[in-house]
Amino acid sequence: xxxxxxxxxxxxxxxxxxxxxxxxxxxxxxxxxxxxxxxxxxxxxxxxxxxxxxxxxxxxxxxxxxxxxxxxxxxxxxxxxxxxxxxxxxxxxxxxxxxxxxxxxxxxxxxxxxxxxxxxxxxxxxxxxxxxxxxxxxxxxxxxxxxxxxxxxxxxxxxxxxxxxxxxxxxxxxxxxxxxxxxxxxxxxxxxxxxxxxxxxxxxxxxxxxxxxxxxxxxxxxxxxxxxxxxxxxxxxxxxxxxxxxxxxxxxxxxxxxxxxxxxxxxxxxxxxxxxxxxxxxxxxxxxxxxxxxxxxxxxxxxxxxxxxxxxxxxxxxxxxxxxxxxxxxxxxxxxxxxxxxxxxxxxxxxxxxxxxxxxxxxxxxxxxxxxxxxxxxxxxxxxxxxxxxxxxxxxxxxxxxxxxxxxxxxxxxxxxxxxxxxxxxxxxxxxxxxxxxxxxxxxxxxxxxxxxxxxxxxxxxxxxxxxxxxxxxxxxxxxxxxxxxxxxxxxxxxxxxxxxxxxxx
Numbered sequence: 487x488x489x490x491x492x493x494x495x496x497x498x499x500x501x502x503x504x505x506x507x508x509x510x511x512x513x514x515x516x517x518x519x520x521x522x523x524x525x526x527x528x529x530x531x532x533x534x535x536x537x538x539x540x541x542x543x544x545x546x547x548x549x550x551x552x553x554x555x556x557x558x559x560x561x562x563x564x565x566x567x568x569x570x571x572x573x574x575x576x577x578x579x580x581x582x583x584x585x586x587x588x589x590x591x592x593x594x595x596x597x598x599x600x601x602x603x604x605x606x607x608x609x610x611x612x613x614x615x616x617x618x619x620x621x622x623x624x625x626x627x628x629x630x631x632x633x634x635x636x637x638x639x640x641x642x643x644x645x646x647x648x649x650x651x652x653x654x655x656x657x658x659x660x661x662x663x664x665x666x667x668x669x670x671x672x673x674x675x676x677x678x679x680x681x682x683x684x685x686x687x688x689x690x691x692x693x694x695x696x697x698x699x700x701x702x703x704x705x706x707x708x709x710x711x712x713x714x715x716x717x718x719x720x721x722x723x724x725x726x727x728x729x730x731x732x733x734x735x736x737x738x739x740x741x742x743x744x745x746x747x748x749x750x751x752x753x754x755x756x757x758x759x760x761x762x763x764x765x766x767x768x769x770x771x772x773x774x775x776x777x778x779x780x781x782x783x784x785x786x787x788x789x790x791x792x793x794x795x796x797x798x799x800x801x802x803x804x805x806x807x808x809x810x811x812x813x814x815x816x817x818x819x820x821x822x823x824x825x826x827x828x829x830x831x832x833x834x835x836x837x838x839x840x841x842x843x844x845x846x847x848x849x850x851x852x853x854x855x856x857x858x859x860x861x862x863x864x865x866x867x868x869x870x871x872x873x874x875x876x877x878x879x880x881x882x883x884x885x886x887x888x889x890x891x892x893x894x895x896x897x898x899x900x901x902x903x904x905x906x907x908x909x910x911x912x913x914x915x916x917x918x919x920x921x922x923x924x925x926x927x928x929x930x931x932x933x934x935x936x937x938x939x940x941x942x943x944x945x946x947x948x949x950x951x952x953x954x955x956x957x958x959x960x961x962x963x964x965x966x967x968x969x970x971x972x973x974x975x976x977x978x979x980x981x982x983x984x985x986x987x988x989x990x991x992x
Contacts, residue, residue, distance in 0.1 A: 566763055956973060
């Protein structure tokens with residue numbers, strides 16, 4: 487179990503350490519919003535960021551770089567902590583420096599203490615939380631607008647308080663752990679906000695269905711953070727499959743080297759003190775109460791069934807989106823799984839999942855196999871003597887050939903090599919995308935535009951991910967009736983619609 491000691495800083499000490507030249511900012515009213523959910527007359531989209539841990543910080547920085555985004559609030563139950571994993575030394579510090587165009591300051595964002603995520607993966611620590619992110623937004627707003635005209639950034643621990651108290655914004659970006667995605671997204675949509683939600687879209691089938699329903703009811707512009715759906719690679723792969731490059735596709739193999747965090751653990755028994763500056767009750771949200779333990783967070787919550795969705799939920803949302811588009815799949819009808827040993831409350835170290843999809847029109851039934859934890863499919867017979875499967879990949883098997891691609895469909899190629907050399911690329915028939923985040927922002931400003939990973943489409947993909955995890959946890963075969971929202975082969979339907987703590991249900 488990785489040792490990730492939480493360190494909390496007061497706002498005063500963070501401001502003192504984070505870099506020289508901090509400005510004082512005045513708060514001015516935001517532009518008046520347009521009617522009917524349209525953006526206000528200055529063309530800026532006012533955005534609040536709910537969940538600003540390590541990934542929330544990264545996504546926030548991406549949005550801050552968009553010329554029409556005005557960040558107005560950040561929200562997280564953690565005030566400030568310095569044990570978030572960075573994917574490189576000084577990652578957070580350097581990312582903020584690039585945004586602000588400075589070569590100095592912000593050293594406190596990257597303490598660079600060693601963190602062992604797994605025995606083979608060691609990273610360094612970074613700082614995140616609502617107060618560091620508030621200061622980043624303030625500095626960016628001042629840089630763009632000038633100190634005397636800068637829009638101040640508010641900070642909240644509870645997203646419900648944010649939505650109740652602050653009205654002058656258009657949209658939210660939800661970057662919380664998986665188990666809070668749905669309750670935060672639905673609350674925001676009901677408050678009249680557009681929603682960009684981190685992947686996976688939700689923690690359960692019921693939650694995914696409710697998110698899609700509320701999006702339709704409210705007319706909110708929604709998008710899930712599934713970048714590959716907007717890529718040239720996905721469009722190119724779809725055009726190959728639809729042009730009949732390998733005939734009718736009957737099987738897909740998709741494998742990932744994840745998890746990059748601890749799994750296969752029993753619930754930690756000793757209670758530990760809640761770190762200073764953290765509201766543990768808020769962090770738990772809809773999940774069942776339990777004592778705090780550093781085995782749960784940050785980042786390693788992904789391996790716990792009550793908080794995350796394991797390797798399949800973390801990475802499958804990317805590749806399954808590509809597979810669903812290329813094969814025009816609907817919800818699966820059954821799932822079956824085997825795995826290494828697992829404890830009831832955490833996902834296993836490695837798993838193999840099989841999902842069944844029914845025929846669609848003239849397209850035959852499809853069997854999709856998912857492998858994680860270092861497992862891989864059998865080496866394709868089309869491979870030459872020197873060919874080998876990469877650590878992650880995607881394989882489409884058709885009646886007339888095989889397409890091998892990287893994990894989300896990039897660099898597709900027919901195998902063997904001779905077939906690729908003789909292949910004639912089909913014409914580009916799909917419209918190209920300006921990018922996943924940009925799609926969402928453009929659709930907020932122009933309601934005639936659509937988002938590719940909207941909650942309606944992504945809810946169906948999420949059903950497949952959840953069914954796979956249900957099969958892993960059940961250790962066998964699980965049938966799925968999407969119309970009735972009923973699973974067979976389980977002792978109860980609690981995994982379809984997990985019970986939530988009072989006040990947190992959707």
